[in-house]
Amino acid sequence: MVGRARGVGAAVVSFVLLVVLWELAKLLLPDEGVLVGDTRVLPRTDEAAMPHVWTVFGRLFEPEVAGAADPRTVGAAVASGALFTLGLALGGLVLGGVLGMLLALAMQRFGLLERAALPYVVASQTVPLIAIAPLVAGWGGKIAIMGWSWQPWASVMVIASYLAFFPVAVGMLRGLNAPAKADVELFRTLAAGWWTTLVRLRLPASVPFLIPAARLAAAAAVVGAIVAEISTGTRGGIGRLIIEYQQSATGDPSRLYTAILGAAVLGLVAAGAVGLLDVGLRRYRGSVR
Amino acid sequence: MTTVHLDEVQKRFGDVHALDGIDLEVAEGEFVSLIGPSGCGKSTLLRVVADLEQPTSGGVLVGGKSPHQARVDQDYGIAFQQAGLLEWRSVVENVELPLHVHGVDKATRRSRAIELLELVGLADFAQSRPSELSGGMQQRVAIARALAPSPRLLLMDEPFGALDEMTRERMQAELLRIARETAAAVLFVTHSIPEAVVLSDRVVVMSPRPGRITDVVTGERPGVDRDVDDVRESSAFFSAITAVREALRKGHP
Numbered sequence: 001m002v003g004r005a006r007g008v009g010a011a012v013v014s015f016v017l018l019v020v021l022w023e024l025a026k027l028l029l030p031d032e033g034v035l036v037g038d039t040r041v042l043p044r045t046d047e048a049a050m051p052h053v054w055t056v057f058g059r060l061f062e063p064e065v066a067g068a069a070d071p072r073t074v075g076a077a078v079a080s081g082a083l084f085t086l087g088l089a090l091g092g093l094v095l096g097g098v099l100g101m102l103l104a105l106a107m108q109r110f111g112l113l114e115r116a117a118l119p120y121v122v123a124s125q126t127v128p129l130i131a132i133a134p135l136v137a138g139w140g141g142k143i144a145i146m147g148w149s150w151q152p153w154a155s156v157m158v159i160a161s162y163l164a165f166f167p168v169a170v171g172m173l174r175g176l177n178a179p180a181k182a183d184v185e186l187f188r189t190l191a192a193g194w195w196t197t198l199v200r201l202r203l204p205a206s207v208p209f210l211i212p213a214a215r216l217a218a219a220a221a222v223v224g225a226i227v228a229e230i231s232t233g234t235r236g237g238i239g240r241l242i243i244e245y246q247q248s249a250t251g252d253p254s255r256l257y258t259a260i261l262g263a264a265v266l267g268l269v270a271a272g273a274v275g276l277l278d279v280g281l282r283r284y285r286g287s288v289r
Numbered sequence: 290m291t292t293v294h295l296d297e298v299q300k301r302f303g304d305v306h307a308l309d310g311i312d313l314e315v316a317e318g319e320f321v322s323l324i325g326p327s328g329c330g331k332s333t334l335l336r337v338v339a340d341l342e343q344p345t346s347g348g349v350l351v352g353g354k355s356p357h358q359a360r361v362d363q364d365y366g367i368a369f370q371q372a373g374l375l376e377w378r379s380v381v382e383n384v385e386l387p388l389h390v391h392g393v394d395k396a397t398r399r400s401r402a403i404e405l406l407e408l409v410g411l412a413d414f415a416q417s418r419p420s421e422l423s424g425g426m427q428q429r430v431a432i433a434r435a436l437a438p439s440p441r442l443l444l445m446d447e448p449f450g451a452l453d454e455m456t457r458e459r460m461q462a463e464l465l466r467i468a469r470e471t472a473a474a475v476l477f478v479t480h481s482i483p484e485a486v487v488l489s490d491r492v493v494v495m496s497p498r499p500g501r502i503t504d505v506v507t508g509e510r511p512g513v514d515r516d517v518d519d520v521r522e523s524s525a526f527f528s529a530i531t532a533v534r535e536a537l538r539k540g541h542p
Contacts, residue, residue: 182373189339191361192390200390204377284377 019053026050051254056261059254074255078241078262085237086266088153089225090273092160093218099161100168100217107169108176108202109194118173125166129224133159133231156228156237163224164217171213175206207284214277218270226263238262291350292317292442292474293338298347300333306499307333311347313493313502317441320468320475320510322485322492324533330500331478332446338476339367339444352441363387365442366435366473370450372427374419380430381406381415387437398437405433408467425456429463436471443468443475450480457481461488462517469513482537486529487511487520494536504536 026045034042043049060075103121107114136158140150179201187197229239238259245256278285293315300308307330315321323331336342337349340356351359359365366387374383381402382389388398406412409429411422419427428448435443449457461484468475479485485492489508496503509529511520520526 180371180373182369182371183375185341186367186369186373187390188341189360189365189367190387190390191363196390200386201375204375207377 081238082262093221096161096164100165104172137232159228160224163220167216175209294350296348309499322489325495329495329497363438366440372431
């Protein structure tokens, strides 16, 4: 419990530090930024580039559209967008996580598959997401599964999973191969088959590798979901809000920052979800030898 | 019936002649040590008996069965130099592992594991994590684990090699007592001449390139009536050590 309290304390302190740094930069640096010759080495710090922290927070409580019949605040819009995107990111995380684990299991089981598939797994991550997103949306638009026609949000989830599966597959494969040769031989002398060795040795041994991989995957799924929303033009999520608020950034720069703030909180919540997994698997955490 | 029967066993790894013409019998309840310089094939020989390596030629019988069948039937228990306990299992759960793998029900395997922990003197540590135990204690847990399926044969590959001298001597006394109480035969690989002499009925001396048995020396394994420390100070002990040393020198000029 002390560790937990300390963790929360550290998070609060780092947030306060960030705010202080931001405001200090605004206070001490000139509005035009710092120029060396014609090169700007530090950014502009005027209201348009770096609004005050309180302006950003204040914007959260103002209506999104002035004088509209439905006075929804910016904060409510950001929260609902973030929640929508969180659902898609977590969906992508679960989908990608399961696929990544299955792929790792298959690669561990069949060494030939590992040598054959691993280069493609790595290559899959070097293809730019913005190139893949329209493709997925395009394919998706052409299929209907058992009467259910493809929805744009499903494309977003698939794209998020495309980023999330990679760290899980690589981390899990490493974890499955983590047991020492002596441990594997012990199971062999016990006449344990592949399945028993997997369940009693390889899976428990993979947990310390899986947890950090899942953390990376959660962050990747959030980024993937936001970028996918933007590049497929999916409505309802934080990605869309970022685009919308960006268009009004010249007039109201702090609005864009509220959306960015929402995206950051979203990432923290997704990482926190992985933290729950960590707590559940605590017993296996210290098993790296 | 012999517990281990090796007939003209050969093992090649490519061009390396690891074992050549190995004939060896281990009787029921007998304690046999394999000693020799690195590369003499003593670990390979143990691994052939354990069905972790296939002999290139020759016959191997473990309890009258093929090594594969003996492994499947859990006729032997094995302990390596590293205790190799699973960190996510408590001490008692580690001892239970062989029974767990073979689907023995929880109550039965738990009572058997507790019984074995009492045998190795670690009943008080049943719920501890392996990392909380000293090296010697971990090795005792590994021995208890090897004994879980009540094997008639215990295979040990330098199990005390990583322990300090004091712990090592205490573990040797423990092992002698355990071997006596379980009446299991032991095939024991070691680098240490005194260890081989004090534990064994017979010390099998091997030489490298190709791995061969060059000599067999009678050991000084103490019976029920004799304390192991008395053996360590007896003149018979020292003359057996000399005999093993000379056999080693002869095989490795």
